[in-house]
Amino acid sequence: MLHIPKPDMDARAVFDTCTATAKPLTARTRLQELKDAVAKAAAEYDTAAAKQALHTLTHLKDQPDGESDKTGGINGQLRKTYTSRMVHKKSAGRDFYDQLLAEAPDGRCALCGQGIADTLDHQLPKNSYPLLAVTPSNLVPTCRDCNFYKGEQAPASEKEQTLHPYYDSQVHDFIWLQARVAGPPKPAVSFRVVPPPDMPLLLAARVRHHFTTLKLARLYNPQAGPELRYLSRSLRRLPPAAIVVHLRERAEDWAAIEGPNSWQAALYRALADNSWYTLDGYREPWK
Ligand SMILES: [Zn+2]
Incomplete structure (x- = not known):
């Protein structure tokens, strides 16, 4: 939202x-x-x-x-x-x-x-x-x-109640969109709602309802494929030791620009945390 x-x-x-x-x-x-x-x-x-x-x-x-x-x-x-x-x-x-x-x-x-x-x-x-x-x-x-x-x-x-863009800005005080990275052999990404423990229960329930009602996984999941292919090319130009830092910076940048619950911020957070991806998986599908 x-x-x-x-x-x-x-x-x-x-x-x-x-x-x-x-x-x-x-x-x-x-x-x-x-x-x-x-x-x-x-x-x-x-x-x-x-x-x-x-x-x-x-x-x-x-x-x-x-x-x-x-x-x-x-x-x-x-x-x-x-x-x-x-x-x-x-x-x-x-x-x-x-x-x-x-x-x-x-x-x-x-x-x-x-x-x-x-x-x-x-x-x-x-x-x-x-x-x-x-x-x-x-x-x-x-x-x-x-x-x-x-x-x-x-x-x-x-x-x-689905989220209301005029009234529910507090929903962005919490990070609740999570990307799940599957692999090997190739990275595959899906998005889901995982509210943090300190998120008020009503707000957490509404986020789930919003995500489900509007079928947002169906919308976000296909975005990851082109992004991963683009990323694979740019990451292979970096020294391996710089990759995690680069991904974390991208996650912070997307969170600042599009919000912490944008699919981009969630994707880069998950990639930075995934040891298989940062060691080897990022080379897929191009190696
Ligand atoms: Zn829409």
């Missing part, structure tokens, strides 16, 4: 802009009457997200009309406020959509750190939480894979 500062946008003002020109007029009137309810829901969301407790907002589910139907009634109009009045190219709220998307670090997905951020994901899905459909702090720039794998699931428990 990549940390992004919480959007500096007022939820009520965003909702007001998106709905001020809504058609038909009957829908616009009903939507504009909900400004206070939307602002209140956004404030509750902010408090809950800061406490890792979005699962407690069950009283907002299917509100205000209690209907879970996707298209009908005022809940349908609220969901449509996102799709037609914020995402649509010529809609009143499109500038907000573009601003939120532009905050993706280097244009990358905030949930996996790898994919291209070309959509916004509702941290709490709009189908279940229509009042939060255009709440800026509920909209995160992501890739389409993460958006798809996260799906329409609302968190069922405190542990079943």
Whole structure:
């Protein structure tokens, strides 16, 4: 997960802009009457997200009309406020959509750190939480894979919350991504979550849930192959005694640049710690 500062946008003002020109007029009137309810829901969301407790907002589910139907009634109009009045190219709220998307670090997905951020994901899905459909702090720039794998699931428990790029920066105070290096005959790498003993249990459980839900091993594992082949060539130019130091420096550099739980930092940590790799394995597959 990549940390992004919480959007500096007022939820009520965003909702007001998106709905001020809504058609038909009957829908616009009903939507504009909900400004206070939307602002209140956004404030509750902010408090809950800061406490890792979005699962407690069950009283907002299917509100205000209690209907879970996707298209009908005022809940349908609220969901449509996102799709037609914020995402649509010529809609009143499109500038907000573009601003939120532009905050993706280097244009990358905030949930996996790898994919291209070309959509916004509702941290709490709009189908279940229509009042939060255009709440800026509920909209995160992501890739389409993460958006798809996260799906329409609302968190069922405190542990079943994926990480939130606006609220969960403390997750990077701990090193929890580990690369496993297999070999001989050739090095093969896989990534997994191994929380340290001093990591709070809830945060550790959420990291596991995030990693599993978004299928991040599937995304990170294939990155290691080209990196190992590139590394093999550059390491063979070094004196053997310099290899461990070089790998540790690379691990520190990646941790400083991409974070301690980037696949690159995890890979270089694991390679530096692997005596078979640093003595002989790095020569594969080129020797
Ligand atoms: Zn992604």
